[in-house]
Amino acid sequence: MTEREAKAFFSEELLAWYRLIKRELPWRMNRDPYRVWVSEIMLQQTRVDTVIPYYNRFMNKFPTVGALAEAPETEVLKCWEGLGYYSRARNLQAGAKEVVEKYGGIVPDDKAAVAGLKGVGPYTAGAIMSIAFNRSEPAVDGNVMRVLSRYFCLEDDIAKPRTRVGIEKLAASLIPEGAAGDFNQALMELGALVCTPKSPSCLPCPVMEHCLARLEGREHELPVKTKAKKPRPELRAAVIIAGSGEHAGKMLVRRRPDTGLLAQMWELPHLLLPPEQEHLLDERAPKENAELAMLLGRMVREETGLLIRPRGWFMDADHVFSHIHWKMRFYLADLGEGLDAAAASAASMESAVAETAAAYDSGASASAAIAEGLPPDYRWIGKEDRNVLPFPNLFVRMFKQYWD
DNA sequence: AACTCGGGGAA
DNA sequence: TTCCCAGAGTT
Numbered sequence: 001m002t003e004r005e006a007k008a009f010f011s012e013e014l015l016a017w018y019r020l021i022k023r024e025l026p027w028r029m030n031r032d033p034y035r036v037w038v039s040e041i042m043l044q045q046t047r048v049d050t051v052i053p054y055y056n057r058f059m060n061k062f063p064t065v066g067a068l069a070e071a072p073e074t075e076v077l078k079c080w081e082g083l084g085y086y087s088r089a090r091n092l093q094a095g096a097k098e099v100v101e102k103y104g105g106i107v108p109d110d111k112a113a114v115a116g117l118k119g120v121g122p123y124t125a126g127a128i129m130s131i132a133f134n135r136s137e138p139a140v141d142g143n144v145m146r147v148l149s150r151y152f153c154l155e156d157d158i159a160k161p162r163t164r165v166g167i168e169k170l171a172a173s174l175i176p177e178g179a180a181g182d183f184n185q186a187l188m189e190l191g192a193l194v195c196t197p198k199s200p201s202c203l204p205c206p207v208m209e210h211c212l213a214r215l216e217g218r219e220h221e222l223p224v225k226t227k228a229k230k231p232r233p234e235l236r237a238a239v240i241i242a243g244s245g246e247h248a249g250k251m252l253v254r255r256r257p258d259t260g261l262l263a264q265m266w267e268l269p270h271l272l273l274p275p276e277q278e279h280l281l282d283e284r285a286p287k288e289n290a291e292l293a294m295l296l297g298r299m300v301r302e303e304t305g306l307l308i309r310p311r312g313w314f315m316d317a318d319h320v321f322s323h324i325h326w327k328m329r330f331y332l333a334d335l336g337e338g339l340d341a342a343a344a345s346a347a348s349m350e351s352a353v354a355e356t357a358a359a360y361d362s363g364a365s366a367s368a369a370i371a372e373g374l375p376p377d378y379r380w381i382g383k384e385d386r387n388v389l390p391f392p393n394l395f396v397r398m399f400k401q402y403w404d
Numbered sequence: 405a406a407c408t409c410g411g412g413g414a415a
Numbered sequence: 416t417t418c419c420c421a422g423a424g425t426t
Contacts, residue, residue: 043421050412050420084410087424121423141421161405188421197419198415227418229407261409321410393411 006210010151011174011183017206018186021193023048026055031181033107033132034065040127041092041119045085048192054083065105068096077264077390086265086390091119109133122168130180138171139184140164143191149223150195153212159226231325235281238270239296240402241308242334243380250380251402252304253389261321266379266389268398270328271299281329287313296331304378307336315401319394330398 001009022028025048027039038058042051058079062068068076073093080089095117099107107128108114115125126139138144145158145167152170156163175183194205200219202208213219243250253266273281280292293310300308311332319326374380381389383403391399 040421045409045420045422046411047413047420082411084412085422087409088422091423119423123422127421139421142419143421185421192421196414225419263409319411321408323408 001210007174009210010207011176013206014186014190015176015179015183018182018189022189026052031132033128036132037107037128040124041088044088065096065099068093069100074390081390082393086263088119094118111137130184134181136175136180138168140168140171141188143188144171146197146223147187147191147195150213150219151207151211153216155224157226158223231320231323233325233327235273235278236270236326236328237273237292237296238268238328239331239333240268240314244335247380250382253379253381255377262392266391267395269300271295304374308333309336317394317398
């Protein structure tokens, strides 16, 4: 069989297979480009089953490009809470604003325009153009690279960007006339349901007959992929500060910086231990530790002017990101004597108020924050308030332990 | 090219 | 444990 015949066989059989067995998914209701767009952003590095509930919630809350463009950023992040890679949410909203401003709220049927939207890379651009507009563009993701590596017995390392470019050319040459959307989804559907990473189910595969890897008994060896490095450990100490008086039943939280890891999400005050202090969180060390309590107290005082009184260990938690492994220890604390604004040093209080006034654009929020005597990125939250501010999952789980 | 950026399901 | 998932942005 010639390569041309193998390719024709692959395209025809795969497309026919997909049209028989394709799953009903929320983003397959219709070809609304906005719906396709949102789904493709959510599906980046995220499984279908994980995305479905988020997708339904998101489309219910932001049904149109305009609705998303107008929404407060915090609400968008809150809707994304727990899904990870939060810059996707911010980029998606930035893209929505661009579509409103430049294209009247209509996603343009234009490859370059779509590819220029924030958060839309080579894969997503191809996916949107092919699925929403049925344009003949490849959409090469991890599934596609795995499927094609096996079928054509390609030994290039799929972790290298160059390999994806090569496979894009191959994938483009396989698209049947007038069926780009279905074919691209068929490739991914096969990778997700049949040609899986570890134990591919070759028997029900519609193209097994001419799959080179299968014919050579090498389906378990392909694709070739260099393995990722282990995430580096970071030891962190956090503190749950219980409020008193008007803040009784609440705890102190802060907002993370605008850029970097978990940007603009909320969290408990905590600190990263430098290497020379990592022994304080050693597994064998006592959980209660005066030096650690002092370090936490100093951090809180310097950032907020509040004086805290340590009450002991609460829980340990591990949280693994792609490249960092947080090993966290949570401590309980409450507020010390006379430790309201008046007790803080004049200098730190003055600067806190100045920062508050400067950072807040909303007059109401500014006066509220100043009245609290807290910097603008700190707040007291109660059991219900956690459903308003967006938190990374690690803290959501901690809240559950604390409040439920 | 290498690193940054979440979280979880599956083996 | 290890892998990797409908990847993109930054350096």
